[in-house]
Amino acid sequence: xxxxxxxxxxxxxxxxxxxxxxxxxxxxxxxxxxxxxxxxxxxxxxxxxxxxxxxxxxxxxxxxxxxxxxxxxxxxxxxxxxxxxxxxxxxxxxxxxxxxxxxxxxxxxxxxxxxxxxxxxxxxxxxxxxxxxxxxxxxxxxxxxxxxxxxx
Amino acid sequence: xxxxxxxxxxxxxxxxxxxxxxxxxxxxxxxxxxxxxxxxxxxxxxxxxxxxxxxxxxxxxxxxxxxxxxxxxxxxxxxxxxxxxxxxxxxxxxxxxxxxxxxxxxxxxxxxxxxxx
Ligand SMILES: [Cu+2]
Numbered sequence: 266x267x268x269x270x271x272x273x274x275x276x277x278x279x280x281x282x283x284x285x286x287x288x289x290x291x292x293x294x295x296x297x298x299x300x301x302x303x304x305x306x307x308x309x310x311x312x313x314x315x316x317x318x319x320x321x322x323x324x325x326x327x328x329x330x331x332x333x334x335x336x337x338x339x340x341x342x343x344x345x346x347x348x349x350x351x352x353x354x355x356x357x358x359x360x361x362x363x364x365x366x367x368x369x370x371x372x373x374x375x376x377x378x379x380x381x382x383x384x385x386x387x388x389x390x391x392x393x394x395x396x397x398x399x400x401x402x403x404x405x406x407x408x409x410x411x412x413x414x415x416x417x
Numbered sequence: 418x419x420x421x422x423x424x425x426x427x428x429x430x431x432x433x434x435x436x437x438x439x440x441x442x443x444x445x446x447x448x449x450x451x452x453x454x455x456x457x458x459x460x461x462x463x464x465x466x467x468x469x470x471x472x473x474x475x476x477x478x479x480x481x482x483x484x485x486x487x488x489x490x491x492x493x494x495x496x497x498x499x500x501x502x503x504x505x506x507x508x509x510x511x512x513x514x515x516x517x518x519x520x521x522x523x524x525x526x527x528x529x530x531x532x533x534x
Contacts (some may be wrong), residue, residue, distance in 0.1 A: 294468050348493070360504060
């Protein structure tokens with residue numbers, strides 16, 4: 266066996282071995298329902314739900330370690346910060362709703378969300394300017410409404 | 418229903434009704450209000466107890482000189498509280514359990530907890 270072949274085999278064996286620790290994204294129970302005007306809803310379902318909901322659908326190759334470790338951590342943090350599956354729960358407290366709407370507007374406007382690696386990986390992450398504007402307008406209005414109900 | 422069971426049932430119903438009548442909160446609005454105060458880098462009290470399966474409110478007072486972000490990842494709440502301000506956080510009925518909250522602006526601040534039972 267040449268050194269190069271052996272190197273490849275060891276590499277493959279290592280990749281196979283770490284599959285034991287795949288850490289797939291586990292979907293919790295789906296709570297609440299996310300409602301928004303159709304254009305906004307479909308843009309968010311496409312570009313945000315992958316990380317910010319209990320129902321991400323990742324392609325098979327992202328479910329293999331070590332990529333899955335990275336995705337697992339990202340989705341965990343993303344859900345903790347903003348989970349569209351608990352959207353109704355945020356709305357229950359207008360102050361929280363205002364904060365979430367504000368953050369969504371900021372993140373989409375600045376281009377920080379969806380994250381750059383997701384925009385590279387998937388066409389789902391590439392929002393059109395019209396989709397961005399739709400999300401921003403919806404978020405600005407949502408925030409104003411929420412602040413009316415709870416000014417602080 | 419057999420007679421003895423019926424008596425026990427009646428007694429229990431009366432007992433529950435009695436307890437409920439006496440445990441009505443004094444507030445007109447009805448919902449339980451739990452208060453927590455932030456100062457000198459900590460929440461006081463560190464543990465709030467609320468009834469489970471009923472809506473409740475948490476009043477957060479920031480008596481410190483810096484803004485905090487009252488956040489409960491468990492109960493899905495995120496609110497900024499500026500110095501000197503008191504805010505009301507509305508909580509939906511929850512199943513009995515232990516739910517934490519923190520200052521998401523400063524993770525060196527010890528976590529607090531809400532015990533629903
Ligand atoms: Cu936060």
